[in-house]
Amino acid sequence: xxxxxxxxxxxxxxxxxxxxxxxxxxxxxxxxxxxxxxxxxxxxxxxxxxxxxxxxxxxxxxxxxxxxxxxxxxxxxxxxxxxxxxxxxxxxxxxxxxxxxxxxxxxxxxxxxxxxxxxxxxxxxxxxxxxxxxxxxxxxxxxxxxxxxxxxxxxxxxxxxxxxxxxxxxxxxxxxxxxxxxxxxxxxxxxxxxxxxxxxxxxxxxxxxxxxxxxxxxxxxxxxxxxxxxxxxxxxxxxxxxxxxxxxxxxxxxxxxxxxxxxxxxxxxxxxxxxxxxxxxxxxxxxxxxxxxxxxxxxxxxxxxxxxxxxxxxxxxxxxxxxxxxxxxxxxxxxxxxxxxxxxxxxxx
Amino acid sequence: xxxxxxxxxxxxxxxxxxxxxxxxxxxxxxxxxxxxxxxxxxxxxxxxxxxxxxxxxxxxxxxxxxxxxxxxxxxxxxxxxxxxxxxxxxxxxxxxxxxxxxxxxxxxxxxxxxxxxxxxxxxxxxxxxxxxxxxxxxxxxxxxxxxxxxxxxxxxxxxxxxxxxxxxxxxxxxxxxxxxxxxxxxxxxxxxxxxxxxxxxxxxxxxxxxxxxxxxxxxxxxxxxxxxxxxxxxxxxxxxxxxxxxxxxxxxxxxxxxxxxxxxxxxxxxxxxxxxxxxxxxxxxxxxxxxxxxx
Numbered sequence: 321x322x323x324x325x326x327x328x329x330x331x332x333x334x335x336x337x338x339x340x341x342x343x344x345x346x347x348x349x350x351x352x353x354x355x356x357x358x359x360x361x362x363x364x365x366x367x368x369x370x371x372x373x374x375x376x377x378x379x380x381x382x383x384x385x386x387x388x389x390x391x392x393x394x395x396x397x398x399x400x401x402x403x404x405x406x407x408x409x410x411x412x413x414x415x416x417x418x419x420x421x422x423x424x425x426x427x428x429x430x431x432x433x434x435x436x437x438x439x440x441x442x443x444x445x446x447x448x449x450x451x452x453x454x455x456x457x458x459x460x461x462x463x464x465x466x467x468x469x470x471x472x473x474x475x476x477x478x479x480x481x482x483x484x485x486x487x488x489x490x491x492x493x494x495x496x497x498x499x500x501x502x503x504x505x506x507x508x509x510x511x512x513x514x515x516x517x518x519x520x521x522x523x524x525x526x527x528x529x530x531x532x533x534x535x536x537x538x539x540x541x542x543x544x545x546x547x548x549x550x551x552x553x554x555x556x557x558x559x560x561x562x563x564x565x566x567x568x569x570x571x572x573x574x575x576x577x578x579x580x581x582x583x584x585x586x587x588x589x590x591x592x593x594x595x596x597x598x599x600x601x602x603x604x605x606x607x608x609x610x611x612x613x614x615x616x617x618x619x620x621x622x623x624x625x626x627x628x629x630x631x632x633x634x635x636x637x638x639x640x641x642x643x644x645x646x647x648x649x650x651x652x653x654x655x656x657x658x659x660x661x662x663x664x665x666x667x668x669x
Numbered sequence: 670x671x672x673x674x675x676x677x678x679x680x681x682x683x684x685x686x687x688x689x690x691x692x693x694x695x696x697x698x699x700x701x702x703x704x705x706x707x708x709x710x711x712x713x714x715x716x717x718x719x720x721x722x723x724x725x726x727x728x729x730x731x732x733x734x735x736x737x738x739x740x741x742x743x744x745x746x747x748x749x750x751x752x753x754x755x756x757x758x759x760x761x762x763x764x765x766x767x768x769x770x771x772x773x774x775x776x777x778x779x780x781x782x783x784x785x786x787x788x789x790x791x792x793x794x795x796x797x798x799x800x801x802x803x804x805x806x807x808x809x810x811x812x813x814x815x816x817x818x819x820x821x822x823x824x825x826x827x828x829x830x831x832x833x834x835x836x837x838x839x840x841x842x843x844x845x846x847x848x849x850x851x852x853x854x855x856x857x858x859x860x861x862x863x864x865x866x867x868x869x870x871x872x873x874x875x876x877x878x879x880x881x882x883x884x885x886x887x888x889x890x891x892x893x894x895x896x897x898x899x900x901x902x903x904x905x906x907x908x909x910x911x912x913x914x915x916x917x918x919x920x921x922x923x924x925x926x927x928x929x930x931x932x933x934x935x936x937x938x939x940x941x942x943x944x945x946x947x948x949x950x951x952x953x954x955x956x957x958x959x960x961x962x963x964x
Contacts, residue, residue, distance in 0.1 A: 400764040402771075450945055456763050457705045457908065461900045462948065465941040468897045472941075476934045583893060587771055594768070598761070626782035626889075633775030640769050641756055 361511075365503050374499035376616045378571055381506035382564050383612040387592040387604035388513045389560035392520060393553045394590070395599040398533030399452070402586040403463030406470040407558040409580040410443050411436040411565030416486035416575050417479060425489040430505055433566045440562025441555045448554040452547060455536070471581035485576035488569055502571045509567065510605075513560050518601045520556075529553055530599070584632070588615070591636050597646030606648060611635070673930050676808055681923025683814040686821035687879040689918035691895075692902040693828060693911045694872035700845040700909035701865040704754060704766040708774035710896025712870055715777055716742055716877025717887055718785060720792055731794050731878050732816070738874040746870025749773055750863045774892065781889035789886035792878065817879040824875055825915065831868075832911075841865055845909065894937075901944040907953055 361381075365374050386408065394401050414436040419429055451462040474480045493501065520526040528549045531539035540546050569575050589604075592611050597603030618628050643650055695709045706712075716738055723734040753773060757765045796812035803810060832838040843851040844861045852858045880895070881887055902921055906913030921940055929936040 398764075400767065450949055454948060457699070457767070458904055458948070460764075460767055461705065461904050462944070464897060465901060465944050469938060469941045469945075472935070472938050584775075587768075587775070590768060626779040629775050629782070630779035633772040633779065636772035636775070637753060637769060640765050640772070641753070644757070644759070644761065644765060 358511075361507055365497075365500050369497075371499065372620070374503060376613050378499050378502045378506055379568075379616060380608060380612045381503060381510045382568050382571075383589065383592065383608040384605050385506065385510040385513045385564045386561055387589045387608045388510070388517050388601075389557045389564070390589045391593045391599065391604040392513075392517050392560075393557035395593055395604070396521065396526060396529040396533065397550055397553055399455070399550065400460050400590070401463045401554075401557075402460055402583075402590065403447075403465075403467040403470075404557070404561055404589060405581050405583070405585045406447070406463075406466055407440040407444060407561035408565035408568070408585065409470060409474065409575075410440040410558075411562030412569035412575045412580045413474065413480055413486065414439040414562065415566035415569050416481075416488060419489050419570075420486065426492045427501070429489060429491075429570050430501070430567075433505070433509075433563050436566030437559040437563035440565065441559040444555045444558030445551070448551045452550045452554070467581060467583065467586065471577050474577040474581060480577070483577060485574055485579070486569075488573045488575075490573070491570070499571075502567065505567055506564070509560065509563050514601065514605055516556070516560075517604075520553075521601055525549065525552070533599070584629075587636070588612075588632070591632070591639070594636075594646055595639050595643075597648035597650075600646070600648055603646050603648050607646075674927065677926035677930055678923055679808060679810065680814075681926040682919055683810065683818045684883070684926070685919030685922035686818040686825075687876055687883075688898065688902060688922055689915040690821045690824050690872050691876035692899050692906070692914040692918050693825065694869035694876075695899050696903040696906065696909055696911055696914045697828075697832075697841075698866055698869035699903065700911075701841055702750075702754065702766075702862050703848075704763075704770070705900070706866075706869065707767060707770040707896060707900075708749070708777065709870075709873060709899055710894075711774040711777045711781075711889075711892035712742065712745070712873040713877045713880055713895050714781065714887060714889060714892045715745075716874040717792065717881035718781060718877075719874065720878040720881055721790055724792060724794065731792055731882060732820070735874060735878060738878065739871050742874040742877075743867040743871035746867040747863050749870070750866035754866065755859065755862070774896075778889050778892060785889065787888050787890070789888050790881075791884075791886050792881035794882070811883075813879075813882050817883065820875060820879070824872060828868075828872070828911070837861075837864070898937075898940055901940045905944055905947050 364377060368374060368377070386404070390401065390404050393399065411433075415429065415432050418424065418432055418435065424432060447466055451459055451466065454462060475483045480486065491498065491501070520529075528539065528544045531542070531544055532546055532550065536546055565580070569580070588611070592607030593604040594607070595603075595611060596605065596607035615628060615632065618631060622628060639646075691709065691713060695706055698704065698706050698709075719738045719741060720731055720734050723729040723737060724731055729737070753769045754766055757769060759765075794813075796816060802812060803815065830838075832841060840851065840856045840861050843854070843856055844858055844865075848858050851861075880891075884891070898921070902917045903914050905921065906915070906917035921943060924939045924943065925936045928939045
């Protein structure tokens with residue numbers, strides 16, 4: 321796989337700016353960039369100790385994980401899900417219920433996160449088996465229906481605390497570095513998800529997913545077993561959302577049905593992926609990095625909720641109408657065209 | 670007990686008429702433009718607020734006010750289609766149009782919050798009072814329900830005549846069957862799409878007025894509840910099938926009213942559970958013309 325990519329890179333300058341033209345930077349530059357990003361991400365909370373900033377940072381890394389996870393399913397397979405809050409909320413409630421009933425507190429709560437992911441993944445199996453039988457609009461609507469069923473269930477069951485919600489255990493570490501454990505846990509989940517996303521994109525499994533996105537019937541005709549492939553992607557995606565939801569719950573400290581199962585959540589992660597570039601590895605990361613801090617900052621500055629709603633809608637419309645493929649693919653295309661122009665100029669000289 | 674059941678059935682059928690109308694608009698838009706207008710829910714609420722403004726500030730009767738709100742909602746629909754739906758083309762059109770509608774819904778919701786705040790309001794007139802009712806077969810039925818049901822039937826008949834007895838209707842149906850072929854025989858598909866979107870949104874003026882008068886209060890957040898029901902109805906009825914949407918609407922509201930007798934908390938869940946069950950058994954919905962899977 322790696323050699324194939326390298327060959328394509330080498331073939332680029334030889335005259336055909338084709339596949340290589342879609343890349344923004346050379347492998348060496350990418351590796352350096354990745355290293356820089358890793359260093360910045362690791363030392364970030366040590367440099368910016370302000371609680372407001374680190375609070376925004378925690379939520380941003382959580383959304384990097386969630387947006388990437390959403391993209392692994394919806395971006396690669398083309399099945400637009402507007403119900404991922406179900407998995408996020410399941411993770412949150414799973415941590416909440418287990419911590420409450422088993423009296424888990426302090427650092428140990430982090431150990432519950434994989435369990436929360438597992439429960440969310442288990443929930444995804446029956447949902448996927450029903451929803452993935454239909455396509456396009458109907459699929460989207462089914463995911464929305466599941467979302468409302470989940471919200472309703474959470475407000476009516478005794479185990480979830482009904483509409484009064486659940487409280488998280490109070491963390492027992494000092495206030496000065498309060499956000500750091502959450503930040504590093506979130507960063508770990510986010511980094512692992514992005515790595516997983518990259519691996520999947522290059523794998524046979526990722527190729528099958530993208531074949532389904534392009535033409536499912538043809539993919540099936542070529543021997544892709546569509547249902548298991550789609551379901552696996554959904555389950556992986558749900559697992560990460562469950563993990564992130566559990567962490568987010570412990571960080572925020574409480575869960576209410578309307579708050580954990582929030583329709584705006586579904587829209588926000590879809591927007592992040594669309595903004596950066598649907599179906600790319602870096603796109604959702606860029607989307608989360610730009611949009612989540614902006615949104616949190618605006619919510620802090622403008623006390624009116626409705627203004628941030630109008631802005632979210634407006635940004636979405638602008639992205640869809642003017643950058644329908646997202647920032648990164650558009651930038652890559654421009655860079656490729658520019659490179660080809662230089663190439664041609666070089667040939668002429 | 671038997672009495673409650675009969676009452677629930679009567680409520681369900683009468684209430685279902687209005688949902689049938691709103692869902693018909695939604696499924697019509699789907700049939701012609703191949704998009705799901707997620708904004709339909711908030712547009713109903715916008716229609717309700719328009720009626721509210723007319724009746725509170727200008728003292729215009731709710732039903733007479735429709736003469737103003739229907740054209741306004743029609744124009745809003747045409748503008749939304751022209752600005753945000755028409756430019757979207759290509760392989761990701763399904764997701765793009767859906768998200769564009771969602772974004773429009775958010776903006777409208779935000780504007781409604783800014784204008785009216787989060788407090789619940791109701792539409793009031795002499796026929797919405799609790800004591801304004803008629804006795805039919807031993808039950809008391811609120812006047813507003815009867816008037817609304819009558820209005821919904823009139824609107825549905827008008828919609829039917831428009832689609833099946835006019836040249837425009839024939840163009841709409843041709844576009845529903847095959848947009849490319851329709852364009853080839855000289856139908857202006859873009860114009861048909863814009864007008865259809867307008868008509869599909871115009872029915873929300875009626876739906877909004879009825880919703881505001883019967884729901885016991887609405888605020889800008891009520892759109893979510895509405896759209897989730899409407900989506901369940903049109904999928905259950907089979908996407909693009911207007912008759913199916915009507916049957917599904919009345920079936921759903923009746924089932925909800927029946928469950929409400931025993932389990933008020935779970936009544937809404939009937940909507941979604943029915944949807945899931947039907948799709949497991951029959952992925953095309955009850956009256957779907959084409960296989961959803963093969964689209």
